Amino acid sequence: MHGHPLRYVEGLPQPGRALVMGVLNVTPDSFSDGGRYADTERAVAHARRLVADGADLVDVGGESTRPGAQRPSADEELERVVPVVATLAREGIPVSVDTMRAQVAEAAVGAGAVLVNDVSGGLADDAMFATVARLDVPYVLMHWRAHSTEMQRHTAYDDVVEDVFAELGERVREAGRAGITHSIAIDPGIGFSKTTAQNWELLRRVERFHDLGHPVLVATSRKRFLGELLAGADGERPPAERDAATAATTTLAATAGAWCVRVHDVRSSADAVRVAARWGG
Numbered sequence: 001m002h003g004h005p006l007r008y009v010e011g012l013p014q015p016g017r018a019l020v021m022g023v024l025n026v027t028p029d030s031f032s033d034g035g036r037y038a039d040t041e042r043a044v045a046h047a048r049r050l051v052a053d054g055a056d057l058v059d060v061g062g063e064s065t066r067p068g069a070q071r072p073s074a075d076e077e078l079e080r081v082v083p084v085v086a087t088l089a090r091e092g093i094p095v096s097v098d099t100m101r102a103q104v105a106e107a108a109v110g111a112g113a114v115l116v117n118d119v120s121g122g123l124a125d126d127a128m129f130a131t132v133a134r135l136d137v138p139y140v141l142m143h144w145r146a147h148s149t150e151m152q153r154h155t156a157y158d159d160v161v162e163d164v165f166a167e168l169g170e171r172v173r174e175a176g177r178a179g180i181t182h183s184i185a186i187d188p189g190i191g192f193s194k195t196t197a198q199n200w201e202l203l204r205r206v207e208r209f210h211d212l213g214h215p216v217l218v219a220t221s222r223k224r225f226l227g228e229l230l231a232g233a234d235g236e237r238p239p240a241e242r243d244a245a246t247a248a249t250t251t252l253a254a255t256a257g258a259w260c261v262r263v264h265d266v267r268s269s270a271d272a273v274r275v276a277a278r279w280g281g
């Protein structure tokens, strides 16, 4: 068993097991649920189901980050995200905001979000680190090299684990210099400027990332590298049929000491983190 103590982020649950972050993409083009929760009411209803299924927090994202996605304007992202965050926060549901924009992070925290989840690790918006420092909320800093339209042109690494480790380390130090001395969690950025083989190598050696000294978030849910693994005669496994494989990665990530997993199908991964915790005693 991997004796890595679960590292916690202040202000969030500390249940003695990996946390489960449920995905709520309020975008028209997210690759696995695009358009289904475009309006607030449907989004809120889905978030309630995620919590009922065991989500410790709900991650609200207004910008699709799938490869090739076009960016919405800041105003469009605000319109998608803020009403949903405000409604969920009013209901007492812990909400994180998945955004690369400082302006959206600020508005979402103002509406009650308790964590900023920034896939760009502060690279997409120079104002993000200072804004998060001022807001003093936990911050997920993911490894990232370029926006979705460019992302897969930046997959050159010597050793993908050591290079991602080093690049994340530099961002964490930069975040510290900008005043984010409170809770940072790090994320290797599965599927972002990584080939399929590089994704698997990052997962195989995920424990390396504990050496950065911060809680580790792992997000594999329904991603293409799983669809490729499960491909049959008629091609890749469709995204909505990748939840068992996602739950398997959840079990392995939790056993490797991950602080949190970010998933679409909460129930299967909520069960998986409980099995991993009980198995590990």
Ligand SMILES: Nc1nc2ncc(COP(=O)(O)O)nc2c(=O)[nH]1
Pocket (backbone or CB within 6 Å): 023, 025, 030, 031, 032, 061, 064, 065, 066, 098, 117, 118, 119, 140, 142, 187, 189, 190, 217, 218, 219, 220, 221, 222, 262
């Ligand atoms: N911290 C973090 N946030 C993320 N947000 C969106 C997506 C893209 O996947 P989605 O379209 O399924 O949300 N992946 C991540 C990720 O890997 N890590």
